Amino acid sequence: MVVQFVPFVSLVEPAFWHAYARLKLDELRLDDSQIPISATYSPPLAVCEDEADGAAGCTLRVGADGLHAKSGRLVQFNTLQAFKSADKASLFYDTANRIYRAVRDSGGDTASLNEFLLLVYGDIKTHRYYYWFAFPALLSDPPWKLEGEWESATCLDKQLLSKVTTQLAAQAHGAAFWINKGTLVPLCDRGDILLFVDPSPLLAPGWPLRNILAYCAVHLKMRRVRVLCWKDVPGAEPHRSVIGTLALDAAEDALCFTPRPDTALPDAVGWERNSHGRLAPKTASLGDLLDPKVLAERAVSLNLQLMRWRMVPDLPLEQIQAARVLIIGAGTLGSYAARTLLGWGIRHISFVDNGRVSYTNPVRQPLYEFSDCLSGGRLKVEAACDTLQRVFPSVSAEGYDLEVPMPGHPVSDADMERMLDSVETLERLYDSHDAVILGTDSRESRWLPTLLGIAKGVPVVNAALGFDTFVVMRHGVGDAPRLGCYFCSDVVAPTNSLVDRTLDQMCTVSRPGLAAIAAATAVELLVTLLQHPQRANAPTGEDGAPHQIRGSLGAFSTVSAECSSFWGCTACSPSIVQAYKKRGGDFVIEVCKDAGVLEHISGLDTLKRETDALSLDIDWTDSE
Known part of the structure; x- marks a missing residue:
């Protein structure tokens, strides 16, 4: 059976056109x-039978960094007429000739074997781009057949598969290798199996294999090749990859190419078809899409979309976003938490x-x-919001x-009136937000947000720092029994810890990297809750979310812990919650x-008296 090869389908990201427009305006002008230019391809997300989707193709992606390396050539034109009237055949065969020289003489560089061509005319004023890709593939005569x-x-x-999987994961952008006794070796060497990183979503192999096989036939004089088409993510188990033996019915000294008319050079095919299946250019009409704010919006979503495509197919991005x-506390923890939230x-x-x-x-x-510190310092909440707007203009x-x-x-x-207004404002904020990250710098400042x-x-994720230790925890919600809060391990009410402090006690003294770790952990814990079907009531364990994450940079360790709510907690016990609901501010x-009111209402004072009385009854005699 003659081998069929699945052609490329180009995917040019809007950021590439933005980069090209900037290059054209700032540097090239009329040059x-x-x-x-460079482009990338990778194994497909899924593999289907040929009959299921005959129109499917191998995706070749050109991104914002496409102008910083070389695996192809971009031929640009300054007018639409020049683009239309260009000698496209000459440009195509010029690329095909270079590929033939690489097939004949190179050391197996897959980028040279699959050089591509991109013709572009860009109307920078209207943000309309006309472009046409060509992926020249040398025509084999006779054709390769599948045994x-x-x-x-x-x-x-x-x-063998385990060794190959491990080695392939370490190869950055390799497209083809030989497997020689379980080891991946360069294409210029010979081995037992040709491993081809295959972008084809169909059972048939992808377009780049054509020129790789031509190299095997011409440079390595091979007429029979066992090919492993690797259709899985490098490093993953090969569930979708396939293997077969391809043969070329020709003598070892045969040219094995279809010659072009009037020349001894090989003929080639490979112009990309447009969305209508015609041999014609494509257009990209971006308009407002090239607004930098719009590009930033799309770029922020790119990593998240890739996470959903490759790693977590059911990730509810819309729900998270x-x-x-x-965020209560716009200091070190709050700053890092905000930046990580943007990343999500x-x-x-x-x-x-209320700090400056x-x-x-x-x-x-x-x-x-530094400029925020001048003239007595800006309000932290104002400076923080301005910075977030500069980092990502679409944020509210x-x-x-x-x-x-x-x-x-x-x-x-x-x-008195100002404090009552503060309580009312916090109540309104809790009513209008879905979650709270708590990162204030004193124990007692966490009491009201916890309550x-x-x-x-409302789910609260709390983060607190020591010198080289941190704790990140989520507070339980709903009726008891529930997970404990930050105060459930205490048997005393929070009091004023801000008086009579030395200099080291007035500043947050922690290892510089600790806050970033704790804040990022807090955000990741929150996102886990946001995407869980039970949200804040997610269970602990493998199918839910941890209650507490305690880390130490001294030991470079992290442990998870769990505790239930304490009946006498001064922040979350039913008696305290009822007292707040009844009397409010x-x-x-x-x-x-x-x-001390908290200890009285929660019953801690009674517990202390009973404990003290019990200690008086203990007989500490030597006979015991």
């Missing part, structure tokens, strides 16, 4: 010199903080710069300059004046 049928690669020895996240494509981020940017902040907190960033009421921090009569999360059923103000 129509040919430009080196028997394509078989699954799993028919090979498992130990639609989340509205409130989350578009709505709000900050709560100081000279110690910019080197540790990536949302601030809002900042709220308010002080979070804290137990043990008395509120004067003059500040509000329990009372309103007045209850918060009372706690600010006297943190």
Whole structure:
């Protein structure tokens, strides 16, 4: 059976046209010199039978970095008429001749064996691009034939496949190798099996194999080749890859090519067809798409889309990106958390903080710069929002300059109204956001945000730092029994920890890399909850999400822990939550004046008295 080869289908990313337009405007202008260009292909996402989708092709991707390397040539024209009237056959066969020289004389460089051609006319003013790809493939005479049928690669020895899989994962962009006694060797050497990284989504092999086989026939004098078409992601198990034996019915000294008329050089085919199946150019009419903001929007989504394509097919990106996240504390933890949220494509981020940017902040907190420290320092929430807008203009960033009421921090009569307004603002923010990341710099400042999360059923992910240790945890929501909160391990109420402090206690003294690790872990934990079917009520364990992640840079270790809510917790116990729901801001103000109220309402004071009484009954005699 004559071997059929699946042709290329080009996919030019909008960012490439943006890069070309910038190059044309800033450097080339009317210079129509040919430009080196690169493109990539990779194994397909899925493989189907030929009959299922006969129109499918091998995807060749040209991205924003396509102008920085060479595996092909871009021939540009300054007018549409010049593009239409160009001697395309001459350009095509000039490329085919170079491929023939590589087939005959090169050391098996697959980029040279499969050089491609791209003709372009770009109307920069209207952002309309006319382009035509050619992928010259030398015509073999006689044609290669398949002996028997394509078989699954799993028919090979498992130990051999394991070795090949490991080695292939370490090869950056290799397209073809020989397998020689279980080792991948260059194409210029000979081996037992030709391994071809195959972009074809069909059972038949992809277009690049044609010229690779021509190299085997001409340079290596081979007439029979066992070919392993690797259709799986390099490093993955070969579930979709196939193997077969291809043969060329020709003498060893035969040319094995169809000659072009009036020349001894080989003929070639390979112009790309357009979407209508015709041999004609394609057009890309981008218009507003080349607005830098639009490009940034698409670029942010690219990595996430690739994650869904390759790694997590059921990843609910839209659900994650639609989340509205409130960050309480715009310091080191909050800054790193915000940047990581952007990486996940989350578009709505709000900050709560009442600090100003100081000279110690910019080197540790990536949302601030030296200029933000001048003239007494900008409000952190304003500077943070401005930075996020500069990083990603499509983000909706809002900042709220308010002080979070804290137990043990008395509120004067003059500040009473302001504190009550702060409580109401926080309540509104919890009502309008889907999740909270808590990264304030004191224990007591976490009390009210923790209580509000329990009372309103909003998931809170808490991150806290030591010198070289961190804890990231999610607070349980709903009725008990539930997962514990940040305060469930304490048997004392949070009090004022900000008075009578030395210099090292007034600053967050941590290893510089710790906050980035903890903040990123907090965001990843939050995203796990956002995509889980049970959201904040996701169970712990393999099918859910951890409760606590505790890490140490001293030991470079990370462990997961879990604890249930404590009946006497001063932040999430039913009695505390009911007291807040009943009295609201007045209850918060009372706690600010006297943190002991929390121990009384939660029952901690009774527990302490009973424990003290029990200790008095212990007989510490030597006879015991």
